[in-house]
Amino acid sequence: MAERLIPRPNTEALLDEITELIDDINTFVVRAQKDLSAVQPVRIGTIILYLNYHSQRKPTCFGCPHLDWRKTNMIGDKPHQKLSMTVIKGNPVKAVNTKGELAVVQHDVRELISNILKQTKDKSEYTAELGHLSRLISARKKTPELKQRLNVRERGRILKELIIERMHEIDSMLDSYSATIKRMQANDARIYAELKFESCGKSCDFCRHPKWYVQKKVPGSNGRYTREEKESPLPSLPRNTDDPEQMEDLREVIGRARDLIDERKKFQSRITLLSRKFSGRFQVVEND
């Protein structure tokens, strides 16, 4: 029977909603690009928007399509015959032609451009984080799933599954490291390390949180120990023991567990950041 994945309802809903929003923004941009061409006659100074898509070489991009603003210019001395394009550097709103035949449509053009810029700015807040998350996943394992040419919703669904799966893997491995660490140390050791998992009591996708503790025997106390939480238990462990090889093995296992905890923290902070950016946006909408 397949192992049941630990549900992460907040992360799942967040990624679904964000990729849905990105998809909506993309649909808007494609439509606005058409409106922009429709509203302006082609003259010198017409603003043209090209939409660029990354090729397979950059499969982790969640930001496609990217905006490429151009303006028509004349070639040679016969302007009615040939027009060329130049790239607009800086804000395209400022490049809008205010003279001649284009003057009539300048307000519509400015409004369209501003809307496109506003929406894609919102989008970039999220796509950058999704890019970080997918690189975090592909740094640890091969992810041919993410290399396919897919729309953003599909890609978001795959990324979500990969994150949930990887988080589950990390937690299972940490559980097993915790047991190994316990087993590798004598019950009556003077100092020993523990990897524990604790709930934070909030409705949190990252419970239970791994924590390191160091237990130290209080001298002359008849087996009483003090317990202290540590960022890492390694500096507290004795250098000289009866079994140096066993101690080396223990340090290595703790090191591997710490790497996993680091990775787990990266997921947690990226997802928290994404959620903060996203909720911020919704507060604005709700207050309208």
Ligand SMILES: [Zn+2]
């Ligand atoms: Zn792209």
Ligand SMILES: [Zn+2]
């Ligand atoms: Zn928690």
